Structures are given as structure tokens and as C-alpha cells.
Amino acid sequence: MDRKQFLLLMLIPMVVILAFLGVKLFTVSMGEEILLKTAPVDPRDLFRGDYVWLSYEISMIDLDNVPYDRDFATGDTIYAALSKKEKFWTVDSVSHSRPRLAENQVCMRGIVTASHQIGSRVGVEWGIESYFVPEGEGREIERERNAGNTSVIVSVDSTCSSVLKELLIDDEPVVFE
Numbered sequence: 044m045d046r047k048q049f050l051l052l053m054l055i056p057m058v059v060i061l062a063f064l065g066v067k068l069f070t071v072s073m074g075e076e077i078l079l080k081t082a083p084v085d086p087r088d089l090f091r092g093d094y095v096w097l098s099y100e101i102s103m104i105d106l107d108n109v110p111y112d113r114d115f116a117t118g119d120t121i122y123a124a125l126s127k128k129e130k131f132w133t134v135d136s137v138s139h140s141r142p143r144l145a146e147n148q149v150c151m152r153g154i155v156t157a158s159h160q161i162g163s164r165v166g167v168e169w170g171i172e173s174y175f176v177p178e179g180e181g182r183e184i185e186r187e188r189n190a191g192n193t194s195v196i197v198s199v200d201s202t203c204s205s206v207l208k209e210l211l212i213d214d215e216p217v218v219f220e
Contacts, residue, residue: 070206074198075149077125077132078211081193094173095184097195097207101125101134101151102172106163110136115165119155122203123167124148131194137165141203152203171197171207177219187212 044052074083101123104113115121115137124142125132132149136142144150174195176184178185188194196209210217 045167055183066168070198070200070202070204074200074204074206075081076125077149077197077199078130079195079197081132081188081191081195095176095181095188097188097210098170099169099173099195099201100131101173102167102169104137104167106137106165109134112138112140113141115155115158117155117158121153121155121165121167123153123198125151149199150198150203151197151205169205171205173193174210176209180219184210184212184217212220 048195081097104123119139122138122141123134124138126135126137126145126148135148141152142150151169153167153169155165155179157164159165174184184193192212192213194211195207196211197205197207199205
């Protein structure tokens with residue numbers, strides 16, 4: 044392999060990484076910020092290193108109370124139209140394709156992780172479930188999360204992509220020393 048081929052081979056992964064970062068940067072800078080309420084996580088689910096696992100009220104959708112286009116199966120892509128209700132944003136409807144949005148709505152795309160035919164509940168991962176924290180900070184954040192004191196600011200763009208921007212405890216940004 045000559046030098047030119049080697050440089051070309053090294054350039055491909057760099058372009059892929061830059062493209063991935065560019066998409067996330069677009070979402071952060073051009074997306075609309077929404078506030079989501081976190082939900083407690085199963086206490087048997089242990090702390091995962093330097094990450095705190097976040098679950099949201101919108102991570103379990105009751106299809107008896109939310110309009111949808113047809114049944115969902117595990118692994119399906121799901122699109123949710125959300126709007127602000129009082130303080131937090133909640134799901135108005137879900138579908139298999141990108142919805143037409145009303146004024147003051149945003150769209151989030153996720154993956155169905157569980158589909159329960161009994162009770163018509165659908166579990167969803169939105170790609171914003173893990174939050175990196177400095178070593179030793181996770182336990183306190185998990186306590187606050189499990190007490191229901193946490194929420195997050197998420198940036199959502201026009202392609203229904205979402206990026207977690209900030210973690211809040213009692214409506215105040217979490218700041219690490």
C-alpha cells in the first residue's frame with residue numbers, strides 16, 4: 044500500500060465521524076428546545092459506570108390514550124408529535140411515518156423497544172437515555188432522578204432527531220465542579 048492509498052484509507056473514517064458530529068451539531072444549533080420530565084428507573088437497574096440512565100414519561104406510551112396509525116412491533120421506528128402542556132412537552136400522537144405538525148408541535152423519532160398488546164402500551168427509546176457524568180457524581184443524580192426531581196432540555200430538529208442538551212435538578216442546571 045502506498046502513501047496515497049494509506050491517506051485515503053485514513054480519510055474515510057474521519058469523514059464519517061465529521062458527518063455524524065455535523066448532524067448532531069445541526070440539531071443542537073438549529074433545533075427547538077423542549078423540556079421533558081424524566082421518570083424513575085427500575086431500582087434493580089444498577090448505575091452504569093460514568094453514565095446515568097434516563098427514562099422519560101414519554102418512554103411508555105399508552106395507545107388507549109394517544110392516537111396512532113396502526114399497531115407497533117418491537118424494532119419499529121416510531122414518530123411522536125409533541126406539544127407543550129403546562130411545563131413539560133407530552134405526546135399528542137404517534138405514527139410509523141413523519142407526521143404533519145400543527146403549530147407549536149415538534150416531532151421526535153425513536154425505536155419501539157416493547158409492544159404490549161394487553162393494555163396497548165408501547166415502550167420507546169429516543170436516543171437520549173444516557174447522560175455522561177464525572178466519576179462519582181452518578182449516585183446523587185440517580186437519587187434525584189428516582190425522587191422525581193429531574194428533567195432535561197432536549198433539542199429537536201426538523202428531521203425529528205433529538206439531542207439531550209442539559210440535565211436539570213429541581214429546574215436548575217446540573218453543574219459539575
